[in-house]
Amino acid sequence: MPARFSILDLGKILFSPTAVFQAVARESPPATRVFFRFALWLGLLPPLFAYVGTLKFGWRLGVEPVFLPPRSVLTICVLYYAILLFGFVSGGVVARWMASTYDASQSLGRCFALLAIVGAPLAVGSIVHLYPNAFINVLVLVPALIWSMFLLYRGLPVVLETGPNRGMLMASALIAYLLVALVSLFGITVALWGSGLGPRIGA
C-alpha cells in the first residue's frame, strides 16, 4: 500500500497501522505532504468536536454545566487547534533531534508520519468532545491513549529503522517530551488565566 498520506487514508491508518508503518519506511514521504495533506486536517477534528460540544452541552465537570459565551468558545478552539499543531511539529522536530542518539532515521517526513499515525486514535477518539463531560472524556481517551502509546512503541523501530531496543528507549524519551509539553501547556494556561487572560466562567 503506498503511503499517500492524505486524510482520506485515515481508515487504513487506523485499521492497518502495521502496513502503513512499513509503507512509510519504504517510501519516506516528504514532511510537507504529511503536514499539509494529513496532520493539518487530523488536528482539526478535536477542536471542531469541542466547539460543537461546548456550545451545545457546556463543560460538565461533575456539577451543573458551565456555559461559555460563543466567542470565548471559538477563541479556545482556535487556540486548541494551534497548540495541537505546535505539539505535532515540535514533537516531530524533537524526534528528529533525538534520532541521532538512537541511530534512527533523521528524516523529518518519517518523524511526522510516525506522530501522525500515533496521534490518529486520539484525534478520532476526541469525537467524545461532542459531549464535554470530563469523566466520559477520560474514559474514552485513556484507552485511546494506551492504543497510541502501543503504536508508538511498535511503530517507531519500523518507521525510523532502528533496533527494537533502541526504539524502546527512544519511544520512552519521546513520551517524556510529550508529557512535559502537556504539563507546560497546563501551566501556561492557568498562568494566563490567573493573570486575567482567559474566558469568563459563570459571568
Place this chain on the structure above:
Amino acid sequence: MKSATMNYEDRVVTAFTFASVAWALLGMTAGVYVAAELVWPTIDFGAAGLSFGRLRTLHTTLVLFGFGVSALMGTAFYTVQRTSHVRLFAPKLAWAIFWAWQVAILLGGISILAGWNAGKEYAELEWPFDIAIALAWVAFAVVFFGTIAIRRVDAIYISNWFYGALIIVVAMLHIVNSLELPATLGKSYSLFSGAQDAVVQWWYGHNAVGFLLTGGFLGMLYYFLPKQAEQPIWSYRLSIVAFWAFVYTYIWAGPHHLHYHAIPAWVQSLGMVMSLILLAPSWATMVNGIMTVSGAAQKLRTDPALKFIVLALAFYGLATFEGPMLAIRSVNVFSHFTEWTIGHVHSGALGWNALITFGTFYYLVPRLAGAPLYSVQLANRHFWLALAGVMLYVLSMWGAGISQGVLWLSLDSLGEVRFSFNDVMAAMHPYYMLRLVAGLLFLWGAVLMFWNLTQTFAKRSTVTVTVPAGATA
C-alpha cells in the same frame, strides 16, 4: 584483616532490601485504602484507627521512611563498600541501625494509628520517635562516613556524594524541625510558632523531597544505572556539576509551599526563583542518565530491571519539570490545594522513586542471593502494571486537579464563589475511582515483585564477595 580474606558485609543489605519491600506493600495498601475511603467515605466504619487522617499519615510514613529510607540505607551500604573497596565500617552498628529503624517504623506506625501526631506533615511521629530516629540517623552517618574514611580508592564516587548529602541534610532537617517541648509521652509542642513554624516545616518538608526522594535516589541511580547498563556514566563531570548546583539550590526552595500565606513576599519569591533554577541541575542529571542508558540498548532484551530505570528517568524528567512550574506563583494560585499536587507527588514517588527502587531490587536480589531471578516474565508483567498504574494515577489527578481549580475559581454574577465545597467534592468522585484503580494496578505489580524476589531468595546459595585485593589509596 588482610585484604585477600576481606568480604563485603552484604547480609545487612539483604535485610534492608526485604524490609523495604515489606514496607512498600504495607504502605501502598494503606494508600489504596485511603484512596477507597475518598470514593466510599463510610468504609472507616467509624473506627478512629481507620479514619482518613490517621491512615493517610500511616501511608506517607510507611512509604517514605519504611520503603524509601530502608531502600536507601541498604543500597548506600552496598554502594559505599564497592566504591571504596573496603568492608563496611562497624558492621554490627549497621545491624543495630537496621533493627532500630524497623522497630521505630513499626511502633511509630502503631502510634499514628493510636492517634499520636506531632502535627507536622511528613514529620508526624511524636518526640520519643524523633529522638530514636535522630540516634539511628547519626549511627547511619558513622557507618557510612566511617567506611568512606577507611576507603582504599582515592576518589569518592558520585553516588557517595549524594548519599552523604542525604545523611547530612536529613539529620539537619529532622533535628531542627523536631525541636519541641514534650507535654506528655504522646504529645509535644513545636518550639516554633506561627509563620516561623510554617517556614521551618516547609524547609523540612521540601528538602525531605529534595535530599531524600531526589538526592538519595540519585545516589542509587548513579551506582546501579552504570552497573546495569555496563557503561560508564555519560559525563562524570556533568554529574559533579549537577550535584553542587543541586545542593546549593534545593535548600532554598521550600517557601514555594507557602505562596500567598502569611510569610514575607520576598521569601515566597526567593522560593519560587530557586525552584525554577533547580530545573537546570535536575535535567542535567536526567540527560546524563538517558545518555548513559542509550549506549546499552541491547541489554533491554534480557534485563527487565533496566526497563524500570528507563521509565523512572522519564518520570524523573516529568516530575522535576512539573515541580518548578507549580512553584510559579501564578500557576500555584490555581493548582494549590487541588489534586494536581497529589498527582505531581505521585509522578515523583511512584514514577521515579518506586520504579528506580524496583529496578535496583531486580538487579540486586539475584546478586545477593547468588541465584537467577525467579521469573523474568513476572518482572515484565510488573513493569507494564507499574506503567499503567502511574500513568492512570497522574492523568486522573490532572483531570481532578484542573476541574477543581476551574470550579473553585468560578464566580457567579455577584462575584460569589459559585460551587460549594460539597459540590466540588461530589464532582471528584469519578476521578477518585480512577485513582483507586491506578493504585490497585501499582500495588498488584508490587505484590508480583514481592513474590518474585522472595522466590529468588528461596533458591539462594552462599555468596561472599571479596574486596578487590589490588586496590590501594
